[in-house]
Amino acid sequence: MAASQGKIILYSYWRSSCSWRVRIALNLKEIPHEIKPVSLIKGGGEHHSNDFREINPMEQVPALHIDGVTLIESFSILQYLEDTRVHRNLLPSDPIKRAKVREICEVIVSGIQPLQNLCVLIHVGEEKKDEWAKHWINRGFRGVEKLLGASAGKYCVGDEITLADCCLIPQVFNARRFHVDLRPFPIILRIDRELERHPAFVAAHPSNQPDCPPEAHK
Numbered sequence: 001m002a003a004s005q006g007k008i009i010l011y012s013y014w015r016s017s018c019s020w021r022v023r024i025a026l027n028l029k030e031i032p033h034e035i036k037p038v039s040l041i042k043g044g045g046e047h048h049s050n051d052f053r054e055i056n057p058m059e060q061v062p063a064l065h066i067d068g069v070t071l072i073e074s075f076s077i078l079q080y081l082e083d084t085r086v087h088r089n090l091l092p093s094d095p096i097k098r099a100k101v102r103e104i105c106e107v108i109v110s111g112i113q114p115l116q117n118l119c120v121l122i123h124v125g126e127e128k129k130d131e132w133a134k135h136w137i138n139r140g141f142r143g144v145e146k147l148l149g150a151s152a153g154k155y156c157v158g159d160e161i162t163l164a165d166c167c168l169i170p171q172v173f174n175a176r177r178f179h180v181d182l183r184p185f186p187i188i189l190r191i192d193r194e195l196e197r198h199p200a201f202v203a204a205h206p207s208n209q210p211d212c213p214p215e216a217h218k
């Protein structure tokens, strides 16, 4: 799994919402990259292999090989892209708006997604896992909806696409996957509709990934 020099390589799984956040940002910033699929399912998960543990000791996707280093943790990767690839900024210049973008990101990347991540659901067990995921997504979305009530314009914070939108859209997909009733979250739904045809978001969608199984295509 050694990464070739110079090329930007994203280790990704089609349905991983954390990989998806990074795919959106790479697309929005028009950064050429190669996707190396890592199956979280095949043989108990390729992310648990010795080879992949060298890439990410947390045994998770995504990992991004860029500028001679390998970075892990999606939000940290997003920040690095923002720091180094100034084309198409995904953080506003106003410090309060920046804080609001990061606030929404944190609620999703720390407060919602980890609680419904595959390794947590395996630990929770087959019988309880769906109800568990639904509960935590619901709880988190109540907070996100309230925050968006104060910050949203066309998108999560104002009228420009930001890192918050990169984090929100994959989480909406997960909410649907776990049958969360989204009707109490009209702002979240509106932003999701706003972005569903955006080319950078369409290209990053699980159904457009090289490792998407044929039966899961839209």
Ligand SMILES: O=C(O)/C=C\C(=O)CC(=O)CC(=O)O
Pocket (backbone or CB within 6 Å): 015, 016, 017, 018, 040, 041, 113, 116, 117, 118, 119, 174
């Ligand atoms: O195909 C699968 O069921 C395996 C894994 C996932 O969906 C990814 C997650 O663990 C959820 C997530 O990224 O939020």
